[in-house]
Amino acid sequence: MNARRTSLIALAAAGALGLAACSGGTSAGGGGGSTSGSGGEGDGVVTVWHYFSDPNQVALMDAYKEKFESENDATVENVYVPYDQMNSKLVSAAGAGTGPDVVVFNGADAATLALGGVLAPLDEQWADFADADQFPDSVLHSVDDQLYAVQGYVNLLGLWYNQDILDEIGVEPPTTMAELEDAMAAAKDAGYGGITLSGLPQSQGEWQAYPWITDAGFDYENPDADALAAGFERVRGWVDNGWLTQEAVTWDQTVPFQQFAAGKTAFAQNGNWQIGTAESDADFAYGVVPLPLGDTGGVYLGGEGEGIGAHADDPELAWEYLQSTYLDAKGQELAPDLVGSIPSRADTAQADVVTSNDLLDPFARTIADFGASYPATSIPPAAVADVQLTVGQAWSAVIGGQQTPQAAADQAVAALKSQIG
Amino acid sequence: MFLLPAALFLGLFSLYPLVQLVRMAVSQVTAATLNADWVFTGLDNVRRGFETGQTGPAISRTLVFVVVVTVLGMLVGFGAAIALRTTGRWSAWLLALMVFVWALPPVVNGSVWKFLLNDAGLLNTVLLSTGLRETPVPFLYDQHWALFSVAFVNAFAVIPFNTLVFRAALMTIDPEVFEAAQLDGASKWQQIRHIMVPSVRPTTLVLLILTLVYGFRSFDFIYVMTYGGPGTATNTLPFLGYLQAFVRYDYGLGAATSALAVVGVLVLAVVYARSIKREEADG
Numbered sequence: 217m218n219a220r221r222t223s224l225i226a227l228a229a230a231g232a233l234g235l236a237a238c239s240g241g242t243s244a245g246g247g248g249g250s251t252s253g254s255g256g257e258g259d260g261v262v263t264v265w266h267y268f269s270d271p272n273q274v275a276l277m278d279a280y281k282e283k284f285e286s287e288n289d290a291t292v293e294n295v296y297v298p299y300d301q302m303n304s305k306l307v308s309a310a311g312a313g314t315g316p317d318v319v320v321f322n323g324a325d326a327a328t329l330a331l332g333g334v335l336a337p338l339d340e341q342w343a344d345f346a347d348a349d350q351f352p353d354s355v356l357h358s359v360d361d362q363l364y365a366v367q368g369y370v371n372l373l374g375l376w377y378n379q380d381i382l383d384e385i386g387v388e389p390p391t392t393m394a395e396l397e398d399a400m401a402a403a404k405d406a407g408y409g410g411i412t413l414s415g416l417p418q419s420q421g422e423w424q425a426y427p428w429i430t431d432a433g434f435d436y437e438n439p440d441a442d443a444l445a446a447g448f449e450r451v452r453g454w455v456d457n458g459w460l461t462q463e464a465v466t467w468d469q470t471v472p473f474q475q476f477a478a479g480k481t482a483f484a485q486n487g488n489w490q491i492g493t494a495e496s497d498a499d500f501a502y503g504v505v506p507l508p509l510g511d512t513g514g515v516y517l518g519g520e521g522e523g524i525g526a527h528a529d530d531p532e533l534a535w536e537y538l539q540s541t542y543l544d545a546k547g548q549e550l551a552p553d554l555v556g557s558i559p560s561r562a563d564t565a566q567a568d569v570v571t572s573n574d575l576l577d578p579f580a581r582t583i584a585d586f587g588a589s590y591p592a593t594s595i596p597p598a599a600v601a602d603v604q605l606t607v608g609q610a611w612s613a614v615i616g617g618q619q620t621p622q623a624a625a626d627q628a629v630a631a632l633k634s635q636i637g
Numbered sequence: 638m639f640l641l642p643a644a645l646f647l648g649l650f651s652l653y654p655l656v657q658l659v660r661m662a663v664s665q666v667t668a669a670t671l672n673a674d675w676v677f678t679g680l681d682n683v684r685r686g687f688e689t690g691q692t693g694p695a696i697s698r699t700l701v702f703v704v705v706v707t708v709l710g711m712l713v714g715f716g717a718a719i720a721l722r723t724t725g726r727w728s729a730w731l732l733a734l735m736v737f738v739w740a741l742p743p744v745v746n747g748s749v750w751k752f753l754l755n756d757a758g759l760l761n762t763v764l765l766s767t768g769l770r771e772t773p774v775p776f777l778y779d780q781h782w783a784l785f786s787v788a789f790v791n792a793f794a795v796i797p798f799n800t801l802v803f804r805a806a807l808m809t810i811d812p813e814v815f816e817a818a819q820l821d822g823a824s825k826w827q828q829i830r831h832i833m834v835p836s837v838r839p840t841t842l843v844l845l846i847l848t849l850v851y852g853f854r855s856f857d858f859i860y861v862m863t864y865g866g867p868g869t870a871t872n873t874l875p876f877l878g879y880l881q882a883f884v885r886y887d888y889g890l891g892a893a894t895s896a897l898a899v900v901g902v903l904v905l906a907v908v909y910a911r912s913i914k915r916e917e918a919d920g
Contacts, residue, residue: 307886310672311672333672417866417868461756462779463775463777466755466864466866612868616778616779618780
């Protein structure tokens, strides 16, 4: 199949599905993509596709741009692509022989993008990278034994609490599930909400569900419907008790934190990336503790993967950019400062900017106590998106009352068994 | 000769994607194979869609959605057209407002409605403060309310267009007909029933089909307001096709689901074409 025909088919495929589904996306390959180079010289511009709209996260992108441009005779062009459109645009663009130089994407989607021909293997660059030993395996994204992306930082969930509310109801930040539920009950009696989280029927929902369902004994290696139902049952109980609003099914992860920052809810299950938002929006005392999970509980170690586009017009410059920013010790110190992310380098994780931050400490402890690979290693690469959607929809169905916890768990596990194999 | 540009345009942007959609629907296409040769699998994708138990409920939801959008869109559109039939400052102002609503991008429109319909939104605030409800109405997070709420918003977005078209049709009625009716003692309702409804019948048929097609294409408001949730409660055929193709990256499965929606639209398109032809013949 020649390149022209491939491009046409990719364009038409996206167009056809877009017409049928009336997708709001723009055409694939538009907006800052670089044309495919055949090993020729680049244009001195590093095009970076990302999906950040939060001002603090945008500030980090701008800081990386500034850092790289000050160190190199090159220009960085940061291109915003909405989160929901990122992967489909990348896959369509790759089919048309175009795409960005650098991709900053949800690390869990590494397999999808690698299989879709979006990312270039990084094995050669990584073998020559002097600081490679600073990075733990959990932040390296490999598919079929080839490295495609590296995470410059780790993001994970913790339990944010409103200190003012806890003082008013006379409880300490919870360390066990029973303490959490007692505190939510007391908060409700005092006229506050118990907890906010996301129940959106997609990957964000699965990400938020994971700690609670693994705490109940569920895992993807041997999916058990009763364990999944037990996890769902607990959270549905929070809805029935009035501690968690059913409205959470319409919230992505940003909205529940805004609700928490409004000061009317005792707890929020949310991530370290909200530190900047908390500083700017919350006018009450707050803190973070690890999610109160048991021995089987797990918290995904997420974050954005950074890779080089398969059709980057200057892969060498793109690799220079990554070395200067996400993989650089000084570059990684910018992330905790601006967005509260935890550096993935072993040396930078011990830097003052991390160790002197009280809010980051609970997240660091969570990594040690509950850290889990994202996505779970037992999920085959090609099934990751299926699994996330299946569990995200079941999670949403339970919180929204569309299904009972047991029915949702039975249906989800039946689907998971065929997806995971 | 003069038709050539239009034919080329239609062929490139309508026919070719449609052919590719059908090809994709009968092939195994994933993120890994999108840019390679597609393996023909016949109706396997359609079978898989029904076997997973997703396609059947999605068809039912789509039909409910289409009925709500069409009934509301047509009735309220016609009612508004009657109310705005007069010329004057108020009707001009309201028409301008309607054009504005019609021209709003669905993402903006949907976001505003999502805000209005949430627990702390305007509608629930009014209902709670007036004592009509003790708890907020779960417009977007109850499985039954959510489908009707999104369908209502979809209808709201199509009402301005229907109003404008109906109004244009009503304006063609000779004013002397109404004067004669008034002299004969016809009530307002009788004027509507015996003058306006028959006069706009050809327009109604065309508009009915366009509204049905609009309802069938329902995607953007669902995407913005519920993302198909809670659970799968608002997964209509177009949205299910989106999830399968662009979230699960099973392009073949998504194309098969979308093709089912396209079949529905095509049937309506044929009816539309025939009604246009008949209207032209009558005219």
